Amino acid sequence: MSNIVIAFSKPEVAAGIKKILTQSGYSVQAVCTTGAQALASVNNLECGILICGCRFMDMMYMEIHDYLPPEFQMLLIASPSSIQEREVSNLVCLSMPMKVHELLQTIEMMEGDIQRRRRRMRQQPKHRSQEDQQIIRKAKELLMARNSFTEEEAHKYIQKRSMDNGTGLVEVAQMILSLLQEG
Structure with a gap:
């Protein structure tokens, strides 16, 4: 009310x-x-x-x-x-x-x-900065290259991890980048 x-x-x-x-x-x-x-x-x-x-x-x-x-x-x-x-x-x-x-x-x-x-x-969709969009794009590209995901599958993967962890897409993308680029 x-x-x-x-x-x-x-x-x-x-x-x-x-x-x-x-x-x-x-x-x-x-x-x-x-x-x-x-x-x-x-x-x-x-x-x-x-x-x-x-x-x-x-x-x-x-x-x-x-x-x-x-x-x-x-x-x-x-x-x-x-x-x-x-x-x-x-x-x-x-x-x-x-x-x-x-x-x-x-x-x-x-x-x-x-x-x-x-x-x-x-x-309404959140407006992300160019930097945040770039981080998400790089994480998707890395998932596509490493796991043979399509862009849609990579995006859904990031979204699912975001919802499961209760964190934002950018945070999940940063985590993916730091974990997969090390290995």
């Missing part, structure tokens, strides 16, 4: 939303009454959702949104007349008066989006 921070200028509104979320199994990391408190809270967390109102003593929701880390999404709960920006990235709006099931469905949808983004980030 994502980290949730609630920020409303009226503490009773924040407490009501926190109660709804905690009764539904969500964990609320912080409840804030100013924009500065909200930003301080989200900056201490890896990713999540900021649920907030429109106006604070020290700033408006768009100012908070502008300083929000990219890993965070904002759920703005306000009157329809207060919601100006509807097509802003990482901003979802719910109009007041709000229904409990709408809040919970929206949080669930936002969490799904956060999970998909995390998966995509993990699936």
Whole structure:
């Protein structure tokens, strides 16, 4: 589950939303009454959702949104007349008066989006330096020459050793080079 921070200028509104979320199994990391408190809270967390109102003593929701880390999404709960920006990235709006099931469905949808983004980030290939690529290439060439592997077989061999040992491909390639070049 994502980290949730609630920020409303009226503490009773924040407490009501926190109660709804905690009764539904969500964990609320912080409840804030100013924009500065909200930003301080989200900056201490890896990713999540900021649920907030429109106006604070020290700033408006768009100012908070502008300083929000990219890993965070904002759920703005306000009157329809207060919601100006509807097509802003990482901003979802719910109009007041709000229904409990709408809040919970929206949080669930936002969490799904956060999970998909995390998966995509993990699936992106790591960018290796030229030096690291060269070490892996030399290890594959050595395996191909010594063991009559195809390039694909050599790569799979290095990958398997990497997974078995819990080390990176470059470390395994360096080990292969040091062991096979000695002998």
